[in-house]
Amino acid sequence: MRIEIKNLSFSYGSTKILDDINMQVEDSEIISLVGPNGSGKTTLIKCIDRILKAKGSILLGGRSIDSLSRQDIARSIGYVPQSSSSPLSTTVFDTVLMGRRPHISWNVSDADLDMVAEVLELLHLGDLAMRDFARLSGGQKQKVLIARALAQDPAVLLLDEPTSNLDILHQLEVMEIIRYLVREKEISAVMAIHDLNLASRFSDKLAMLLKGKIFAFGPPEALLSSRNMAYVFGVEATVIEVAGRPYVVPIRSLDGTAIPNMATAAGINSPLLA
Structure with a gap:
């Protein structure tokens, strides 16, 4: 799903975080947001998901995000935060099943269960399915959060530091899965990432942010x-x-x-x- 961001600005009180952001993301494209701490990467991710309400416009598939309900957004966008802590004791399977919530009317269907099982297998989490999410390592939790987003079957993936807490092997594994899904399902992906070399290897384009503005936008070799x-x-x-x-x-x-x-x-x- 194509994403168009036009003249986007966001402030916390009198402190401007994002200033006149303009960017397009095409189908089957991975855009990495890179830049120093405090440059606005996470804020931009949250604005696209309408967790934060920004000035300007964001179009998903040509429709203004402001015209979409929260459920419509959840059906279109899979969001992976940096971390998550749940006060409830839930299994890995049930945590991933929560990603199906925007598509479930009353009862969980066999198709929903099959989707969860497929995603767990894809991310090599099948052995952890009945484990308590709260008792997982940081890296395991991160993979479960990615699985939950994939279970939504989204047209857009938003990822905030998807490789945080992962060792180098699992960083590559997760990035390869993201790239595979983007190509195979023709979805759009925007991720905030600190590792410039991972961004270079797996991204089609980079948006380099500095002090809330896009300093440069283009392919990794140009930036x-x-x-x-x-x-x-x-x-x-x-x-x-x-x-x-x-x-x-x-x-x-x-x-x-x-x-x-x-x-x-x-x-x-x-x-x-x-």
Whole structure:
């Protein structure tokens, strides 16, 4: 489902968080929101899901999000927060089944149960189905939250740091699943992510935010440069190509503090190290 964001602004009281955001997301496209802490990535995700009410317009498939009911939005958008804590004791299966709620009228159908089972299998969570969600590790909880969003069968996926709390193997696993679903189901995905190299590898485009504005928007190879690393992130870095994608190797912060052994460990000879 195509997403169009036009002249979007949001403030907490007198503090402006987002300022005149304009962006489009097409079907079968992954857009990663990158930028330093406090640049507005999470706020933009919440505005798209109408958790926060912003000024400007957001169109989902050509329809204004303001014209949609909360249930209509839930049927179209699967939202994965950074973390979730539930005061109730629920199994992993029941937690994922909650993702079917926008589609359930009175009773849970066999189709709903089959969808949950399919998503659990896809994310390799079948062995945890009867475990208490509250007793899972942080990484396991994160995968369950992604499963719950996928159970909605959404046209749009919004993910706020989907790889947080995951080790490197499960980061790759989750990102590969997201990319597979985006391509296979022709859905749109917008995710806030700190890891620039994961963003580079798995995204079609990046939206680089700085102080609540889109500093740059485009493919990773156009945005991930030493100049942008310095200006946006305050980091001296070299950018190399790995498997056809730009890979950022940080060297030192611009306040002069070295990031120890990062470039040396990568085997990089760079004039920036001189």
